Amino acid sequence: MTTKLAALSTTRRRFLKGTGAALAASATGGLCLPALAQAQEITIISNLGNAQQREILQRLATEFEAKSGAKVVINNMDHEAHKTAIRSYLVVGAPDICFWFSGNRMKAFVAKGLFDDISDLFARENYKSVLGATTSAVTVGDKQYGLPMGGILWGLFYRKDVFAQHNWTPPKDWKEFLAFGEAAKSANLVPISMGTKELWPAGGWFDHMNLRINGLDKHIALMDGKVQYTDPMLTPVFDKWNDLLKAGFFSPSHSSFGWEQAGAALAQKKAAMMDLGGFVRSAFPEADLPQLAYAPFPEIVPGVARYEDFSVNSIHVPANAKNRQGARDFLAYFYKPENLGAFLAAEGAIPPRNDCPPSHDPLVNAAVEELKKVVATSQYYDRDTDPDMAQEGMTALQEFMVKPDRRDQILGRLEKTRKRIFG
Amino acid sequence: MYPRPIPEDARIQRALYLGGVALVVILWLLPLLAVMLTSIRSNEELMAGNYWGWPQKFSLIENYKAVFEQTAMLRFFLNSLLITIPSVIGVLILSTLTGFVLSRYPFRGSNLIFALFVGGNFLPAQIMMIPVRDLMVRLGLYDTVYALIIFHIAFQTGFATLFMRNFIAALPGELFQAARAEGASPFQTLRHVVVPLVRPALAALAILTFTFVWNDYFWAIVLTQSDAVKPVTAGLNNLRGEWTSAWNIVSAATIFVALPPVVMFFMMQKHFVAGLTMGAVKG
Amino acid sequence: MSRLWRRNRHWVTPALFLLPGLILFGTVILAASIETVWISLHDWDGIGAKTWVGLANYIELADDPQFYVSLKNNVIWLLIFMLAPPIGLALALIVNQQIRGMRILKSLFFVPLVLATVTVGVVFGWVYDPNFGLLQLLFGAFGGTAPALLSDETFVTFAVAAAGLWPQIAFCMILFLAGLNSLNDDLIAAGRVDGARGWRMLRHVVLPQLSQVGFIAIAVTVIGALRSFDMIAVMTSGGPYGSCTVLAYQMYQESIFSYRFGYGAAIATVLFVIMIVFIAWYLNGLIKAERSNA
Structure with missing residues (x-):
């Protein structure tokens, strides 16, 4: 595991370098579009919930068509539906390019031989020099199986005007956090906006508390199934979480809506903070965006180093793709610093290349600054653990948030699942 | 009354x-x-x-303009028509044939076959998910409209056979005796006795099948993936994910999706109740 | 040749008529159902090779609390859906009047039947929304707060099933309307002569004549209840925390989200067995009715 951790922390550092740097002599040089890309078709399956990103992808596809003469067909899927559809289409009817998540979720498909090895593209375009250690997010045994996309730094988001109005500052430690929650409640705001209909936000909250209490190594051990869910190390996590639940820190009936609605509550000044990534911006009207600000999850146990969830999306060529060469050519075009930069700016993600244009988005720049203070990173609950375990785990965590009194029963069930999956 | x-x-x-x-x-x-x-x-x-x-x-x-211009709903709509219309025609033809045979030509095992049709139709379709998907892949039909057409015809034939068999069984037996006395072959009987009389049942069945196939969501997501073949229900759900806060657009698309079966229903309402009366009720 | 044909055409032609439907139905529907039983005896992630595990999936299922939640919810669906035939009958009685304009109203009653489940899901999602839903509007008018039905483990199944009930009532209503159209007028007239009115007329003269259609309505309703899937997928995804799953949904979830196709197939097989019991009851009723008609 140590290698992975080292890789992760270097990943982070490379990201900083990347975004900090200015356009700086984009060394990619003359991107050559081979002449053989004539009258062929390249199909893409995307999972973009962000309309602006869909537009940019379409624009890049059209540009590429004009340059290469190839035809690019984009099929966009609903983000959640895509998570299930990919299992089928990678086996049968694979597109030439698809969107996914790096790290463990990518490795599951690599292990089954479903993603194409694109080390040749890495060599051809010399990506390692601009990605640096980020390459490791898409590497399995010296080979690259995808291109890293935007990074999402998770943390608490809030509105500056609301905080100014109440004279609040983002809570730094647990005591402040509890006090802040009480203040928010007396100001008739929900302290933490959350929508757990799609389950994962509950997993994220667990991650963040566990990282602050037990640190990264123990957290990753749990994700890898090496620690029991009934282990005493988790007792303070659930105790403290239970305190928050009892005190009414989270949106009532959070299981009936998703993060979009929770984000809207934050934008509409009905809630004070929200645990999410920079993509929370899409829940805000354009005019309100300058009010949106980031704060790290508060410290819980003093002395535990700062670890954060930092997820890196990715883009892949399925092994069963019909036009793997065309896919590489399009990716090379798509991954040019200016194109990738524009695409990622739309969702407020942190670019993986160090030669993308500097961001105009203060949130992205703030995230970059914050990342400098982070010691090491995990990805996210459902990206770090086995998918089967993640499904059971996030369901159970949602249940805990609604019925905290069932803790023992819930954890017992999780432990049973862990044993079944990891043995 | x-x-x-x-x-x-x-x-x-x-x-x-x-x-x-x-x-x-x-x-x-x-x-x-x-x-x-x-x-x-x-x-x-x-x-x-x-x-x-x-x-x-x-x-x-x-x-509504946004639905047509900013989303691919119009294409999904056409896909749905391409899937639904052949499916309905196929179901009507097959079930008239099976219903005719099962009601008028009893043979050893005919009840068993009938039971299989009825029973198979009562199964929750989800349990066939994996094998059906594999079958379509093997046939090279995965992610084409044919996969959906074939599945819908096969599945709806179960219900339609029950319906048509009941309807044809309820037709006056004298007609068939007369046809037999005149030496009419089964094909002639079908053409000159059955087909003219089952029209109301076919109308009712057409509406029901149209509704079932048009509204199918599950198979749409299991058997298709590209926008070029995706039907309108899958398109609508995608839209819900993509336009989460634009409820007005989602609503407009929702109404748009509901339109064809509603229109079809209103157009054929008279035949529908008549056909159902004779098919389902008297059987 | 021609003689051979004439001698045999009385069975050859019907056989040829039967074959296309039979082959299609057999290879797609029946074979797939049986294959599911076969898969349930394996450990399979849907991509790699299948490993034979015998009855292990069933043994695990017997010890899976989620399975019992699903089973219980299927029963709830069944009970709630049983409201559809009587309500459908009541509505059919209400609209069974020949008044100018009644036909259009009748058709409007049928509209939910032809709506896609996705549509019904969207519609009821708004009814139940705790912040701005129709229900909240209603409660708010009396100064109360509507319960968040979709995130309450006690109510969620009822709420989702109620949404499913909407089109189901319309279906039953159509069936009963068809039944009312084919009532024997002589019997009704005789009943009137005997002084039977209102409830007694319904109970003793009308309902017996509707027994056939009632049987079909109940059958269609039971299938609808046991098959429930789309509504759950669209409205709650089985949540909160899996408390409103039914067997069909749990099967889907285990196969698609947890990649346990063998386990999912085992759940499907249990549903299959439950269905077969019901189908046997139905076919038995069908055959009995036919005999009494003959």
Whole structure:
């Protein structure tokens, strides 16, 4: 595991370098579009919930068509539906390019031989020099199986005007956090906006508390199934979480809506903070965006180093793709610093290349600054653990948030699942 | 007639009764009316929290235009037609044949075959998910409209056979005896006796099958993936994911999806009840 | 040749008529159902090779609390859906009047039947929304707060099933309307002569004549209840925390989200067995009715 951790922390550092740097002599040089890309078709399956990103992808596809003469067909899927559809289409009817998540979720498909090895593209375009250690997010045994996309730094988001109005500052430690929650409640705001209909936000909250209490190594051990869910190390996590639940820190009936609605509550000044990534911006009207600000999850146990969830999306060529060469050519075009930069700016993600244009988005720049203070990173609950375990785990965590009194029963069930999956 | 008809000359009573029923209809369709109302609401109003009040500004044209221009709903709509119409025709033909044979040519095992059709149709379709998907892949039909057409014809044939068999069994036996006495072959009997008489049943069946196939969501997501073949229900759900906060657009698309079966139903309503009366009820 | 044909055409032609439907139905529907039983005896992630595990999936299922939640919810669906035939009958009685304009109202009653489940899901999602839903509007009018039905483990199944009930009532209503159209007028007239009115007329003269259609309505309703899937997928995804799953949904979830196709197939097989019991009851009723008609 140590290698992975080292890789992760270097990943982070490379990201900083990347975004900090200015356009700086984009060394990619003359991107050559081979002449053989004539009258062929390249199909893409995307999972973009962000309309602006869909537009940019379409624009890049059209540009590429004009340059290469190839035809690019984009099929966009609903983000959640895509998570299930990919299992089928990678086996049968694979597109030439698809969107996914790096790290463990990518490795599951690599292990089954479903993603194409694109080390040749890495060599051809010399990506390692601009990605640096980020390459490791898409590497399995010296080979690259995808291109890293935007990074999402998770943390608490809030509105500056609301905080100014109440004279609040983002809570730094647990005591402040509890006090802040009480203040928010007396100001008739929900302290933490959350929508757990799609389950994962509950997993994220667990991650963040566990990282602050037990640190990264123990957290990753749990994700890898090496620690029991009934282990005493988790007792303070659930105790403290239970305190928050009892005190009414989270949106009532959070299981009936998703993060979009929770984000809207934050934008509409009905809630004070929200645990999410920079993509929370899409829940805000354009005019309100300058009010949106980031704060790290508060410290819980003093002395535990700062670890954060930092997820890196990715883009892949399925092994069963019909036009793997065309896919590489399009990716090379798509991954040019200016194109990738524009695409990622739309969702407020942190670019993986160090030669993308500097961001105009203060949130992205703030995230970059914050990342400098982070010691090491995990990805996210459902990206770090086995998918089967993640499904059971996030369901159970949602249940805990609604019925905290069932803790023992819930954890017992999780432990049973862990044993079944990891043995 | 039951209940006893309100007399023709009791005009006021009739008007009041009709008004009362209309009120029940409004309550009955209230949720749908709300969606229709939302589909003509402007985005600003929704953001401001006016979900149920009367819209201050009507955005009917804008919203529906957005559905056609900014989403691929029109293409999904055409896909749905390409899937649904052949499926309905296929089901009508196959079930007329099977229904005719099973009702008029009893043989050893015919009850068993009938039971298989009925039983198979009662199964929750989800349990066939994996094998059916694999079958379509092996046939090279995965992610084509043919995969959906074949599956829908196969599945609906079960129900349709039950329906047609009951209907044909309820036809007067003398007709068939007469045909036999005249030496008509089974094919001639089918053509000259059965087909002219089952039209109302076919009309009812056409509406039901159309509705079932048009509204299918599960198989749409199991057997297709590209926008070029995706039917309108899958498209609508995608839209919900992509336009999460633009409820007016989602509503407009929702209404748009519901339109064809509703229109079809209204057009054929008379035949529908008549066909059902004879097919399902008398059988 | 021609003689051979004439001698045999009385069975050859019907056989040829039967074959296309039978082959299609057999290879797609029946074979797939049986293959599911076969898969349930394996450990399979849907991509790699299948590993034979015998009855292990069933043994695990017997000890899976989620399975019992699903089973219980299927029963709830069944009970709630049983409201559809009587309500459908009541509505059919209400609209069974020949008044100008009644036909259009009748058709409007049928509208929920032809709506896609996705549509019904969207519609009821708004009814139940705790912040701005129709229900909240209703409660708010009396100064109360509507319960968040979709995030309450006690109510969620009822709420989702109620949404599913909407089109189901319309279906039953159509069936009963068809039944009312084919009532024997002589019997009704005789009943009237005997002084039977209102409830007694319904109970003793009308309902017996509707027994056939009632049987079909109940059958269609039971299938609808046991098959429930789309509504759950669209409205709650089985949540909160899996408390409103039914067998069909749990099967889907285990296969698709947890990649346990063998386990999912085992759940499907249990549903299959439950269905077969019901189908046997139905076919038995069908055959009995036919005999009494003959």
